[in-house]
Amino acid sequence: MVDEVVTANPEPAGPSIDWYQPIRxxxxxxxxxxxxxxxxxxxxxxxxxxLIDDPQVRVLHAYANEIRDVTLEHRDKFTAMIRPYLDGKGGASVDDYTDFQAGEFKDDQRRSLLVVEETC
Incomplete structure (x- = not known):
């Protein structure tokens, strides 16, 4: 058996895309x-x-160039999705290139906003 060898394209991959990241x-x-x-x-x-459990706190999920509200009825499912990445126990698998980062924001009225950014 002979395996075909494919060389990597030496050309640049093109311009990188900068997504809006509130935490950054x-x-x-x-x-x-x-x-x-x-x-x-x-x-x-x-x-x-x-913050996720507090109904007074707005929770946003940022992915690529979209920022969406995480409604109260979806917060349990959202928590289950981000927990392996953010609970500090290293639960994400080796083949998983997804990552999450969370940041707490305050406005001039001292209200809290939780932003969770997803990257891959």
Missing amino acids: SGEYTDETGARWQLRGGDLPWKRIER
């Missing part, structure tokens, strides 16, 4: 014009859970 930029402006500022650094899993 440190700020988020919502659809009402309210400005939110990132607070602190990495969030412990317990804080993420508290």
